[in-house]
Amino acid sequence: MCCHDQYDVKKLEERPIDFFPFVSLFNSDNDSFPDIGEGCTKACKEKMIKLSRLVLTNYMNALSWYYHDVKIGTDYEYSGHSSYICFIIDGYKYDPEYFDYTLEIKDNQIPDYEKVQQEKNKDKK
Numbered sequence: 315m316c317c318h319d320q321y322d323v324k325k326l327e328e329r330p331i332d333f334f335p336f337v338s339l340f341n342s343d344n345d346s347f348p349d350i351g352e353g354c355t356k357a358c359k360e361k362m363i364k365l366s367r368l369v370l371t372n373y374m375n376a377l378s379w380y381y382h383d384v385k386i387g388t389d390y391e392y393s394g395h396s397s398y399i400c401f402i403i404d405g406y407k408y409d410p411e412y413f414d415y416t417l418e419i420k421d422n423q424i425p426d427y428e429k430v431q432q433e434k435n436k437d438k439k
Contacts, residue, residue: 316354317348317351321348323361323368327364330372331403331422332400333368333373336365348362350362371426372423376424380399383398385412393412395410401415403421
């Protein structure tokens with residue numbers, strides 16, 4: 315049995331927006347980081363590559379959208395990135411006084427921030 319059996323990558327591939335609970339796995343202070351160990355296989359390694367890429371890519375994009383949408387000069391206690399990410403994952407636009415909410419979720423995935431910005435800038439030319 316492998317320690318990575320508990321991670322359902324197929325489910326995450328279907329709904330990449332559900333990445334947030336996995337973010338803590340990649341915390342450098344996490345003693346239970348899912349390193350390769352006893353019982354792991356080549357298939358396990360491939361699975362963890364997919365999981366890592368899905369989680370970290372979506373987290374990076376969510377953070378980029380957070381910085382794009384957070385309003386400066388608001389009550390910073392309520393305008394944190396974890397609140398924003400939870401709001402967008404849940405599909406709600408709470409606290410519009412703290413965020414602009416320009417992000418549009420498509421196919422249960424957070425759009426690539428850089429690509430969206432490039433497309434917007436291309437249209438302006």
